[in-house]
Amino acid sequence: MLFQVEMDVNIPPGFDPEEAATLKAAEKVRFQELQKAGTWRHIWRVVGRYANLSIFDVPDNATLHELLTTLPLYPFMTVRVTPLCRHPSSAHADDR
Incomplete structure (x- = not known):
């Protein structure tokens, strides 16, 4: 199942810069x-923000939630999820 996931990262001012760098490297x-x-199929940077728009391919909602919570920067994220399905006019057979 495909999901569009928007992630905005907001590391608080004053957060330890070394710890932030460690978290970013782990991320x-x-x-x-x-x-x-093959789980995180695509990622795009959102211009002008510390954010990305990504496409995930996972079996279900619960799997996506579990996966997102494993991201080192997850505690600093605002996440918006949109389930996707194949458009009948798509020329790509792998758009499920």
Whole structure:
């Protein structure tokens, strides 16, 4: 099942810069694991914000929730999820 996930990151002012850098590095590692597994199919940066728009491919809502909570920056995120389904006019057979 495909999901559009918008993630806005808001690390509070005054948060320890070294800890923030460590969390960001861990976030990148986790993202790359999920991308290589085919779970995190696409990611785009939102211009002018510390945010991204991503496409996830997971079996269900619960799996997506569990996966998102494993992200190191999750405690600092506002997340919006939109379930997606294949459009009948799509020319791509892998749009499920």
